[in-house]
Amino acid sequence: MLKYNFKYEWLLLIRKRWIQVLTILLFILFGFAVYNGTQKVDARNASISSAINEFKMEEKKMLVQFDSIEKGFKVNTSSWLLPTRPIVIGNLHPRVVNMPAKSTAFISTGQSDMFAHYVQPIVTGDDSTMNFKEMTSPVQLLFGSFDLTFVTVYLLPLLIIAFSFNILASERESGSLKLLASQPINIRTWVLQKLGLRFFWLVIAIIITLSLVFIVFGFDFKTSLTSFMALLSIIITYTLFWFVLAFATNIWIKSSAKNAITLIGFWILFVLLSPSLINQISNTLYPIPSRILMLNEMRSIKAEATKKQDEILDNFLRDHPEYATNDSTQVRGFYQKYMATQQLIQDELKPLLSEFDSQINNQHKLVNASIWLSPALIVQNSLNRIAGTSTEDYQDFKRQSLTFSKEWRNFFKPMMFKDEKFKKSDYKNLPKFEFSYANVNTYGKTLGLVILSSLILFLVLVLKPRKNQIELIS
Amino acid sequence: MIFTNNLTKSYGNLTALDNLNLEVKEGEIYCLLGANGAGKTTTINLLLGFMKPTSGNAFINQLDVVEHSKQTKQYLAYIPENLMLYPSLNAIENLDYFSGIANKNFNKKTLESILTEAGLQASAFYKPVSKYSKGMRQKVGVAIALAKDAKVLLLDEPTSGLDPKASFEFGRLLQKLRQKGVATLMATHDLFRAKEVATTIGIMKDGQLKQQWSVDDITLSDLEKNYLETMSYNTIEL
Numbered sequence: 001m002l003k004y005n006f007k008y009e010w011l012l013l014i015r016k017r018w019i020q021v022l023t024i025l026l027f028i029l030f031g032f033a034v035y036n037g038t039q040k041v042d043a044r045n046a047s048i049s050s051a052i053n054e055f056k057m058e059e060k061k062m063l064v065q066f067d068s069i070e071k072g073f074k075v076n077t078s079s080w081l082l083p084t085r086p087i088v089i090g091n092l093h094p095r096v097v098n099m100p101a102k103s104t105a106f107i108s109t110g111q112s113d114m115f116a117h118y119v120q121p122i123v124t125g126d127d128s129t130m131n132f133k134e135m136t137s138p139v140q141l142l143f144g145s146f147d148l149t150f151v152t153v154y155l156l157p158l159l160i161i162a163f164s165f166n167i168l169a170s171e172r173e174s175g176s177l178k179l180l181a182s183q184p185i186n187i188r189t190w191v192l193q194k195l196g197l198r199f200f201w202l203v204i205a206i207i208i209t210l211s212l213v214f215i216v217f218g219f220d221f222k223t224s225l226t227s228f229m230a231l232l233s234i235i236i237t238y239t240l241f242w243f244v245l246a247f248a249t250n251i252w253i254k255s256s257a258k259n260a261i262t263l264i265g266f267w268i269l270f271v272l273l274s275p276s277l278i279n280q281i282s283n284t285l286y287p288i289p290s291r292i293l294m295l296n297e298m299r300s301i302k303a304e305a306t307k308k309q310d311e312i313l314d315n316f317l318r319d320h321p322e323y324a325t326n327d328s329t330q331v332r333g334f335y336q337k338y339m340a341t342q343q344l345i346q347d348e349l350k351p352l353l354s355e356f357d358s359q360i361n362n363q364h365k366l367v368n369a370s371i372w373l374s375p376a377l378i379v380q381n382s383l384n385r386i387a388g389t390s391t392e393d394y395q396d397f398k399r400q401s402l403t404f405s406k407e408w409r410n411f412f413k414p415m416m417f418k419d420e421k422f423k424k425s426d427y428k429n430l431p432k433f434e435f436s437y438a439n440v441n442t443y444g445k446t447l448g449l450v451i452l453s454s455l456i457l458f459l460v461l462v463l464k465p466r467k468n469q470i471e472l473i474s
Numbered sequence: 475m476i477f478t479n480n481l482t483k484s485y486g487n488l489t490a491l492d493n494l495n496l497e498v499k500e501g502e503i504y505c506l507l508g509a510n511g512a513g514k515t516t517t518i519n520l521l522l523g524f525m526k527p528t529s530g531n532a533f534i535n536q537l538d539v540v541e542h543s544k545q546t547k548q549y550l551a552y553i554p555e556n557l558m559l560y561p562s563l564n565a566i567e568n569l570d571y572f573s574g575i576a577n578k579n580f581n582k583k584t585l586e587s588i589l590t591e592a593g594l595q596a597s598a599f600y601k602p603v604s605k606y607s608k609g610m611r612q613k614v615g616v617a618i619a620l621a622k623d624a625k626v627l628l629l630d631e632p633t634s635g636l637d638p639k640a641s642f643e644f645g646r647l648l649q650k651l652r653q654k655g656v657a658t659l660m661a662t663h664d665l666f667r668a669k670e671v672a673t674t675i676g677i678m679k680d681g682q683l684k685q686q687w688s689v690d691d692i693t694l695s696d697l698e699k700n701y702l703e704t705m706s707y708n709t710i711e712l
Contacts, residue, residue, distance in 0.1 A: 004574035008567065016561040175558035179615075182522055182552035183576045184544045190575075297499075392486070473524050 110389025
């Protein structure tokens with residue numbers, strides 16, 4: 001039977017123009033999504049490049065000044081802005097701590113429209129107020145971006161539903177089911193084969209169109225082949241999940257209209273309802289403390305600390321004798337007081353910030369544990385990971401940036417407290433930042449989806465045993 | 475070939491088929507007459523295994539249709555009132571598909587000769603079935619039966635809606651199959667066609683087989699009279 005189903009299903013799909021329409025539609029959807037994704041990545045890269053260029057221009061000017069100063073020339077700059085002052089390098093020439101886009105970033109906008117991709121930590125900066133958030137259009141936040149993940153998670157299931165919802169019901173409604181059922185075949189196996197073949201042809205269409213679109217947009221298969229394979233495997237298993245659901249619906253429900261409504265119901269449940277429900281639950285269980293209250297608290301701690309700067313500095317130097325100087329006549333300046341105060345503020349803010357962070361972490365943990373309730377969430381999460389735009393990636397960036405910020409501050413602190421001059425030779429010893437993405441492996445989730453699909457298939461085969469063939473026909 | 479033993483089908487309090495005992499031997503054509511709801515289609519559906527009998531048994535080639543559903547379907551062919559094929563495929567492709575899934579493989583030439591034997595014009599072989607008349611589709615149905623080398627043919631009002639010429643041609647095809655030894659059970663309203671093609675005629679009412687004759691034992695007018703009497707119509711009023 002398989003041989004004939006294979007031969008004629010292909011013919012029927014071609015003659016009904018399904019293959020042609022699907023291929024063209026997939027090409028347009030994938031093409032537009034990749035185009036949109038690429039535009040976003042280009043904008044992201046451009047903003048990073050522009051910050052780096054600006055930094056390099058300033059750096060060039062500063063190095064020229066440094067040369068002149070070290071050669072004993074007088075430079076036409078205010079003494080406050082001379083690069084020999086550590087605070088000038090630390091505050092006015094901060095590194096561009098950036099999160100460069102992965103070569104696969106166009107796949108998923110993910111959190112990239114919410115977070116900044118570069119920050120410039122300064123010596124006197126306050127890490128708790130470092131802005132990792134990016135402004136974006138509220139309309140875009142509401143509807144999401146039209147990227148490859150959106151096409152896969154939201155639109156692909158709709159195509160699959162249209163392609164598979166009435167395999168059996170259409171035969172019943174057109175009257176050809178009785179002729180089929182009078183043949184020595186098992187109708188359930190026949191439906192399984194028909195859907196299996198449609199799954200096969202759709203997968204072929206997905207592979208071809210996606211590869212073509214990637215080639216058109218100049219994707220580097222050589223260096224990112226693993227990511228491409230991971231992407232394909234997750235899309236294919238998601239497709240498999242929806243086909244299995246369509247199979248169950250075809251077997252359980254008898255009319256085309258009811259099949260369509262049921263499958264759309266599943267789509268609403270898995271794609272729209274489950275993610276928002278999980279979100280609601282995580283917000284209810286782990287409410288984030290009010291940001292305004294946190295900011296007010298921060299302000300009052302800072303105000304209190306500012307009033308007592310002299311006392312704080314004395315205490316600080318008592319705790320950190322390495323920053324003390326032997327010169328008792330030396331006057332402590334603004335920045336020394338400020339930095340000592342900052343340290344105190346950071347210590348006092350720690351519990352407040354950690355409460356904030358811990359609630360966010362709890363929410364993420366709950367969401368990560370609940371993604372198995374919705375294949376759409378599994379796919380969204382996996383594609384974000386492949387693209388390097390997941391929450392985890394941005395948390396990584398935040399962590400690495402804060403570590404660098406500390407390193408940056410600690411580099412200058414001794415010089416500033418001891419009123420030492422910054423030398424050109426110190427320049428090459430400045431801390432450097434290079435963001436490293438965590439290794440991503442989405443095959444576990446792919447396997448999870450396969451197991452989930454197999455489980456549904458198994459349940460259908462067990463709960464609708466062979467003897468119920470009569471029910472399928474009538 | 476076809477045998478039913480006290481075959482009964484009930485839906486709650488409604489008995490659609492009541493203790494039907496029927497036998498159709500090799501080379502026989504049994505025509506079941508009766509009004510709508512008499513139990514003709516129920517009988518055919520039970521023989522096809524499309525529904526389970528409430529009690530009694532049905533046998534095809536000595537195999538119980540419930541216990542050996544798949545095997546019995548290897549021996550039988552079925553042509554419903556409206557034979558629906560795949561409209562975008564042509565006759566050759568439809569025949570190839572339906573005989574293929576029944577484990578009968580033929581080359582193109584053989585498929586053409588089967589269609590010719592079923593009376594389909596050669597010019598129609600490669601036209602999409604969507605362009606076929608009902609009579610042409612019924613011929614493809616006969617071709618499927620021929621290709622399957624069916625021992626049993628179940629027909630559910632196959633001539634309803636056919637023009638007289640097509641109906642006549644269909645009758646001739648049935649005679650051809652009869653000569654090949656096929657046992658045919660045909661549910662029909664067409665008394666004339668039944669008298670012409672059948673070897674045995676039975677009249678059903680309320681799920682019961684009320685009367686049965688060998689075709690040589692009854693004339694067409696007596697058949698009509700008996701039919702109307704069985705259906706409780708007053709012939710004078712008519």
